[in-house]
Amino acid sequence: MEARERPAPPPSAAPPSRTAAQRKWLWGTLAVWVLLVVALGPLAGKLNGEQKNDAVSYLPAGAQSTKVADVLADLPGGSTTDIAVVYHRDGGLTPADRDAADAQARQIAAEFQAVGGQAPPPATAHDGRTAVYSFQLAESAGLRADVVDDVRALTDHHPAGLDVLVGGPGATGADMDEVFGSLDGTLMLVTVLVVTVLLIATYRSPFLWLVPLLCVGVAAAASRGLTYLLVKATGLTVTGQSGGIMTVLVFGAGTDYALLLIARYRDELRRTERPYDAMRIALRGCGPALLASAGTVVAGLTCLLAADMNNMRGLGPVGAVGVVSALVVMTTLLPAALVLLGRRVFWPLIPAYGTQDKPRRSAYARIGVFVARRPAGILVGGGILLGALAFGTLAMPGNLNLADGFTKTPESVSAAKVMAQAFPERGSQPIDVIAPAGRAADAVARAAATEGVADARLGRSADGWTEITVHAKDRPESAGERATVERLRDRLDAVPGAAVGGQTAQRIDQEHANARDRMVVVPLVLAAVLLILVALLRSLVAPLILVSAVALVWGAALGLGALVFEPVFGFAGVDPALPLLTFVFLVALGVDYGIFLMHRMREEVHAGLPAERAVLPALTSTGGVIASAGFVLAATFSVLTVLPLVLLVEVGFVIAVGVLLDTFVVRTFLVTAASLLLGRRVWWPGPLAKPRPGVPAATRPDDRSPMMAG
Template identity: 40%
Template sequence: MLRKMASLPSGRVAKWVVVLLWTVLLVPALMLAGKLGDVEDNDNSAWLPGNAESTEVVDRAERFQPADTLPAIVIYDRPEGITSADMAKARADAEAFKGIENVVGQPQGPLKARDGKAIQTVVQIHKDKTGWEGIGKVVDAMSDVGEAKAGGLGFHVTGPAGQASDSIKAFSSGGGLTAVTASVVVLILLLTYRSPVLPLLPLLTVGGALATSEAVIYLLAKNAGLTVNKQTSFILTVLVFGAATDYALLLISRYREELRHHEDRHEAMARALHRSGPAIIASAATVAVSLMLLTLATLNSTQGLGPACAVGVLVGLLAMVTLMPALLVICGRWIFWPVKPSYGSAGAAGEGIWARVGTAVSGRPRIVWIGTALALGVMATGAFGLKADGLSGRDQFTDRPQTAVGEEIQSRHFPAGSGDPVYVVARSASAEQVKAALSGVPGVAAVSTPVVKDDEVFMLGELKEDPSSTAATRTVERARSAVHGIEGADAQVGGNTAVILDTQEAAARDSEVIIPVVLVLVFLILALLLRAIVAPLLLMATVVLSFGAALGVSGLVFDHVFHFAGAEASFPLLAFVFLVALGIDYNIFLVTRVREEALLHGTRRGALTGLSATGGVITSAGLVLAGTFAAMASLPLVFAAELGFAVAFGVLLDTMIVRSVLVTALTLDVGRWMWWPSKLFRQHDDPRPPTAGKPGLERAVRSV
């Protein structure tokens, strides 16, 4: 049955049908993919669940102020002192701001700083259906007004609206990210195959898979309520390029091997799909299931990221087991030019660096795996220093955009929390008690006069610290404790700082729930694939150890090399899901081949043959995946740079050390017990040396 299914994409007629179907599919897919940005929701509060306190405050505060507004803090500065002409310009600008589309209400200010060197005006911007895009246009229009004839007067738009504007500009380089990612893939494929033509087929197939994925995600976001944002878009790009290209590498490697044994390329592809298909499907299933578990998250942003990326992986899988085989068979052997695999020629299996690695590991496998595990454990200790409690507005970018400069100037001349207060809503009968409690909270600089409507009261609390800082979120925690203790007040604290706090708490909860579930389900997939219990347990242990080491090194690099202020609260969970799901891929590729060889020659010999046969393709796959995630550093965002570095480093660590050294040494040491309790466990190792002509493997097997 499996063999018949594997032969379908490579059939003499079927291959043309497959290409035709994909061509027809891509016409509407390309049209819909271009609309993905229309359904993105980049508002921070929209990422939270409806029962978050800050979300409930938005609903209760609608009668007191517009619900969908974001403050833009306009800062003017002149080091030698503000002049009367500067104040006149600031007042004229405030009037001009009112005429900009989506600016609502009366601007607050302009207010001159006590030291006389800066001016502040707060403008409320309506968040229309265009989200960040619309806010960016308003901020640009304000900048055109403020910078006109400034005469040396500094002008900056900061605050939440300024951060949103700079964020959308940073994400606007997504097209550049796609180009960088594609370039990385082409470069690695050129180095792998030394063919100027072959890399075009995986690139074409991946491009089709990405467009189709974006079309499906657009439809889900529009019709099924899936939350999609800019973060989802750029992660989807690198994931589809990396994972789908990995599947292509495994298929092409097996196809090239089969071309040496089959004169008919259709038979060779059918055989290659039959042999490599289970590993590719198991790999994609592991990644997709792990990503789908993100739907258990309370954060809407994380919840939406899972299904979107799972769609990308599954569409990439579909393209690589249908379109890619059809294109390869249509092109024929010449696609491998200048080194075409001819029928009857000998391959390079059993020779090269991975055969030598196997020989080295096989000498003392127990010492090797214990030493490697200890080294990884030491690396993992750096994770204790990772500060994943969120980033302030100025720390979210790798460069210094205008919002960061504006925040620095504002903090020097005005109270750091001015312009972006916390909101408190309570029962009107408790107005004075709530105000008194809020005024006594350390970190609250001032409390506004309560505004009463019907049975509700609304007031603002100005923070002493930067509203996006950790100190400010601690103030919100204290404020909530203070007002929640007032009996019958039904008081709640919201605002942008409260959104940040609720996001951090939701992210911590999501990690505690999702990580154990991911581990259990990935174990079950491995157990079904390998029909064993011991091997899946050992593989899971190696991947978790690899994740810990990657996280530990990342924490040290973020702090001491990149000098980042910290990491977003969702970073550990996303890094875990990507590293565990993608890292287990390479173990699947290796161990399925080891099991295949073990059925014929025994476990120890199978371990060395499997390492030698898959070493090159897995290394190339690791380089591709690491390269695509490293391309995320092209975005000027700390979150993108950190996630890209952690996944890239973790993949390389897993490819070069964990899979090749640790897993191989464990397999050699544990032997046939790897397959307990399957039938293979009861099969004793074949003591005979491997095939002649492979001296590296022969020495290795004899040594064990």
């Protein structure tokens, strides 16, 4: 616990004109932000209406499955809601069950505009326990989620003991829509709660925690409003996934920036008489590091514009808007509010002018001495530890099927399991094929003759296109059905313009696109982050150390996730997007703490210390606040693990683990050890790498001087 500090000496009189101008500037800053919140607040609420969670939004732009989805949307009735109504009784369907099912099927066909206008004949299992009615319901019948909800309400009335489930791709999509619809509220509530608890624990003040929390709330509202304007201006694809990640990113990054700025401001209040001047010095001291920190995240996210996946490409600008909003708020609104509130905002631990912290030997001072005694061993040992964790990626489970993408089992997934058991010899969901109208007959014949196809039939036709519905013999998203889709595409290559889509084809295209995006985006992110670090640190060696370290952290965090996702969490696989998403965020965010440490080392060198002697004071002075920031960021991203989507749970886990590894292992031990071993060479080829006249030679790394001992 910090000692209570003595009252500050009375401040000297400042020129009235300067004081008045400063207060006018501070109040003006607050007024501008109030006006911006009033203007952007209503727009923030409209962002949910612009989110797209249809299949095309999560598909690669040029894929066959994307083309199929676009063409089907333009056919008569538009995109159909494909559902399968499953009737099942363990003891076998009774005549009353069949009569009720037939009556409901006719009612569904009439009320929800089934393509063809009539109820389809049921597919009945050999054991007589299950019957399935497959419908294609016209888009004009209503929104997908509404239609599925209404069908479920209609089929909820049935004979006792009969199980009725609504499944199929349309129902799966509706269940996904429901999840995304609940993301924003749940995510915002849990994130605010987590950040509030952490800020109270960090500041131990009944008032101070409110200031950064309110500011980050302003940043969240501003980012959502600005994103809405961006979407309206550019047609950018914003999904529920990207909107949720942006919320977490704004709260995590914004709180980190606040922690670092407030810590520096508090130090300056002890050395500087007037809060305005203390804040100006604090901003000048940590501003470049904050700017570089935000710059690395923005640069990394902007590289996602090179991705082929629509949702990934949209996430880049959305996340960048969030980070920029957080940075601007935390370097304008937060400083103005803190200065206007004065020193009393820190009560009961008020930093009085002319006082110092109670001398104490901090944990990071002790860690620094420990690292200084054996830097080579610690560097090698830490590298081996992270490398061993990274080998866990070899145990990565296979790619996740769409039906396994929920942490809880929705009705559509239960329906799929019943159908798979009842019809093991036949796929229960269609493979959508389109062909030019003049070549439709040829396409049907080729599809029907393809190995693994159970049947193929003509569907709707319009605008020169014909829909062909194909059923595979194997269950949905199985290896057998995937092979059938690949064979279909090979055979239909002979039909110009033909394309194969549907749920399994979409998953195949997503996997290929994610593999391609990793090959393109990962090098771009590394190059962009490296360039920013070179510009900030004026060195090549230090940036290479930081980038190599965070890349190793990413591998270790992903490897640890691979070891626990299946045996601990019970997940059936990993989402194909997981490696790229976690890489972008861990590299861009993880390098931040290295930036703060290295930037403080530069300050110590400029203050007169030899490069070798600047490492441990920098670690000691930044250790506590960066540890708090890293813990807050990890806790914020861990909020994603409470959501009902496997992808977001996996992303939250990997990023949270990676941030903790970076904060408490890499920055504290490995970067410190590497900097001690390299000495001034860490700043090569910049001017700090050269011997400086008049600066005393560095002592041994284990020198127990007061500065190094903390």
